Amino acid sequence: MNVERVRLLERIREGLARSRVVALLGPRQVGKTTLARQIAAGQPTTFFDLEDQVDDARLAAPRLVLDPLEGLVVLDEIQLRPDLLPILRVLADRQPLPARFLILGSAAPELMRGTSESLAGRVEFVDVSGFQFAEVDAGRERELWLRGGFPLAFVAESEPDSFRWREDFIRTFLERDLRAFGVETAPAALRRLWQMIAHYHGGVWNAAEFGRSLGQSNQTARRHLDILSNAFMVRQLPAWFENLGKRLVRHPKIYVRDSGLLHTLLGLREWEDLLGHPKCGASWEGFCLEQILAVTGERDAFFWATHGGAELDLLLVRGSRRIGVEFKFSDAPRMTKSMHQALESLQLDELTVVSPGKLDFPLNSRVRVSSLSAFLARL
DSSP states (O other): OOOOOHHHHHHHHHHHHHOSEEEEEOOTTSSHHHHHHHHHTTSOEEEEETTSHHHHHHTSSHHHHHTTOOEEEEEESGGGOTTHHHHHHHHHTOSSOOEEEEEEESOOSHHHHHHHHHSTTTEEEEEOOSOOGGGSOTTOHHHHHHHOSOHHHHSOSSHHHHHHHHHHHHHHIIIIIHHHTTOOSOHHHHHHHHHHHHHTTTEEOOHHHHHHHHTOOHHHHHHHHHHHHHTTSEEEEOBOOOOTTSOBOOSOEEEESSHHHHHHHTTOOSHHHHHTSTTHHHHHHHHHHHHHHHHHOSTTEEEEEBTTSOEEEEEEEETTEEEEEEEOOOSSOOOOHHHHHHHHHHTOSEEEEEESSSOOEESSSSEEEEEHHHHHHHO
């Protein structure tokens, strides 16, 4: 099965036309290398896979190797060779510019921070996640939610094949990939935390509770959370606390970013397993959240909650506009007290309740119920 990622390819091409260096950032096995090869097709390209010992050895004297290259230069898994970033800065400043650079990375924000510092004013970032709603065939959206967006999990021949691929991915990620990033934490400790996050998916992070449950200090639990976040496996959605007069929740909400990995960690193999599980609504929330942030970006995305119980799942700040989003796994959602409080306290321009199905109707002048596809089309 071939899934065309037209919008993403266009964003990368536009970035290369504007900027001297474009960085594709996203988890492993999400298709960054495939995208890079599609971009490279039809133009002079030199490709370096920095996980390959031969390619890594070719760059023993990187300035001498990279300086004469022309066209497009692709450096895959750049986080394995951070020493290349200062050299890229020098090469990107040449006039005229003989080559542009496409760098691919599977770890952040350290990579982003190092890249930003070394290549300030020269680099453009493109976030690459799994397959998106608009990329899959109509009628396969439910399958995308269940299996997640990793290409090989989504295109698997059957649900058991997809589940097995995701199990193997989790094992390989913990036992091999993190070690390649320089993480020395025991895989078993990170797996326990990851599974616990799956059971708290959509909840507020509490370092003391996690540390106590895992037999770790608060600092260790926090450090392990950051490891999973930096590898794009977990999302920390920050809290919005503009109004200092209210007692607001300030810790982030946590999600397993890929819905398929969430379901694997929870042991949910089939559609019926998901529908009957207590975390079904939270899974819907996380799935919709990732689809939306893939379109809007994550820089100006927050959640809002008070200690009195009022909450808004997602606040998008787009220029001067404030857009509120609630996720309800219901065919007939209604106005709630929290929605009224969010409209008033956050001065929302609009509030959308994203529900499954194809319904699209107003609840009042500023609130409407929408399908995920309709809401994404309006962004």
